[in-house]
Amino acid sequence: MHRREEDYIFEKLDVQQLMFLESLPVAIVIHREGSIQHANKAFVDLIGAISIQELKGKSILDFSPPAYVDMVEKRSQQLNQVGVVISPTEEKVVRLDGAVIDVEITGVSLEYEGEPSYLMIIQEHTGRKMAEEALRQSEARYRLIAENMTDLVCIIDWEGYFKYASPSHVTVLGFPAVAYEGKPARDFMHEDDRIKVRRQMDEMVMTKEGKVLKFRFKNIMGNWIWLEAQASPIFDEDGIFEHFLFVSRDITERLAYERKLTHMAYHDTLTGLPNRRLFKEKLEQALEEAKQNKKKAAVMYLDLDNFKYINDTLGHDVGDELLKQFAHRVKGCLRNHDVLSRQGGDEFTILLPEIEEENDVLRIADDILASFQKAWNIGRNLFRTTSSVGIAFYPADGTKEYELMRSADAALYQAKKNGKNMYRTFFE
Numbered sequence: 001m002h003r004r005e006e007d008y009i010f011e012k013l014d015v016q017q018l019m020f021l022e023s024l025p026v027a028i029v030i031h032r033e034g035s036i037q038h039a040n041k042a043f044v045d046l047i048g049a050i051s052i053q054e055l056k057g058k059s060i061l062d063f064s065p066p067a068y069v070d071m072v073e074k075r076s077q078q079l080n081q082v083g084v085v086i087s088p089t090e091e092k093v094v095r096l097d098g099a100v101i102d103v104e105i106t107g108v109s110l111e112y113e114g115e116p117s118y119l120m121i122i123q124e125h126t127g128r129k130m131a132e133e134a135l136r137q138s139e140a141r142y143r144l145i146a147e148n149m150t151d152l153v154c155i156i157d158w159e160g161y162f163k164y165a166s167p168s169h170v171t172v173l174g175f176p177a178v179a180y181e182g183k184p185a186r187d188f189m190h191e192d193d194r195i196k197v198r199r200q201m202d203e204m205v206m207t208k209e210g211k212v213l214k215f216r217f218k219n220i221m222g223n224w225i226w227l228e229a230q231a232s233p234i235f236d237e238d239g240i241f242e243h244f245l246f247v248s249r250d251i252t253e254r255l256a257y258e259r260k261l262t263h264m265a266y267h268d269t270l271t272g273l274p275n276r277r278l279f280k281e282k283l284e285q286a287l288e289e290a291k292q293n294k295k296k297a298a299v300m301y302l303d304l305d306n307f308k309y310i311n312d313t314l315g316h317d318v319g320d321e322l323l324k325q326f327a328h329r330v331k332g333c334l335r336n337h338d339v340l341s342r343q344g345g346d347e348f349t350i351l352l353p354e355i356e357e358e359n360d361v362l363r364i365a366d367d368i369l370a371s372f373q374k375a376w377n378i379g380r381n382l383f384r385t386t387s388s389v390g391i392a393f394y395p396a397d398g399t400k401e402y403e404l405m406r407s408a409d410a411a412l413y414q415a416k417k418n419g420k421n422m423y424r425t426f427f428e
Helices: 015-023 041-047 066-077 126-137 139-146 168-172 191-207 252-266 276-293 307-314 316-331 358-371 401-417
Strands: 027-032 035-039 085-094 100-112 115-124 152-156 162-165 211-218 224-235 241-250 296-304 339-344 347-355 376-378 381-383 387-394 423-425
Touching: 027 041, 035 041, 041 115, 066 085, 100 252, 115 252, 152 168, 191 211, 191 224, 191 241, 224 252, 252 276, 276 296, 276 339, 276 347, 276 401, 296 307, 296 316, 296 358, 296 401, 307 316, 307 381, 316 339, 316 347, 316 358, 316 376, 347 358, 358 387, 358 423, 387 401, 401 423
Parallel strands: 387 423
Antiparallel strands: 027 035, 027 115, 085 100, 100 115, 152 162, 152 241, 211 224, 224 241, 296 347, 296 387, 339 347, 376 381
């Protein structure tokens, strides 16, 4: 019944989530300690392989040029726990045919097949790099490439006016290139991004170094599209500033994928509730606030009585639906700022911050138990089952996250030992 602290560390990537990753058009690869465990079709195509079987077990370093090996190794060393998000970095990847391509890599650490692993999102940027290099070599060659690439290429003067916009603007944003030329870029940019982007442009001129910028641009339908731009200040042979070069791409879908991945990392797939890692973070934050404001807080640990029997006799589909309905009933008994989390299996926890009186928590526990007295109607099955609840209070039963969880777990154990369908507090 009692759980080790490490039991709370990792979250799993399940079959449904893997199917979602497989459907993404962006390249996804999962590796563990540098060894490739899984990759979607987009990554297999990007790297020039025939199938995932050709890549499984290979070292991720096999696809890194020598100059990038140290960077990749250092990044892997940062992934000592689940939920570490790596900021986007520009790198190079070596395909199986030996071709070197420019990419942007981001990702998050998670659990895959029971082991801590790293999920990487890889996007090719070769076209953008070609345009930048062509500009340095000759204006004519630059325009030839710019007008035949899907990325948005534009030249902006010091005042922020378009001097050139590539034909790809009409494909991505709907406006023809001539609609931009001579117009201020701020007219198309979201007002919340204007000051930040202007400041970054000024910094580029001062440092004579480029930046990666993210901002929203309006399309012809009036919708805001997220763009990511590799922006570079261009100077003449005498070091006099001439203009800015922006090579941008639509990252709206990528940001949606990243939000989905972040949600997956912090929420239970079945119930949609916060998972144990997000609960741990919220509990630690609530305890810090309780300490500062000299308030009380409480944690409830609860599970379904006889859940294994129901799962075994009525089937896993009924068990899954029971867990979802269980969560719904519990949420109906809580305050708006309380946090219900699924820890795994049939185990749930509740954070109750800003408690005035301990009796307020006991009343909520009574409401939860009362909600389970009504029969469950799932499919063609009508049955009854109850719940047992363990309660721990801050600061009486612990001042640290793990102390409160341990105390609530012990109280739950006592409730089950005493006959189930009841709550027990830690001090009882």
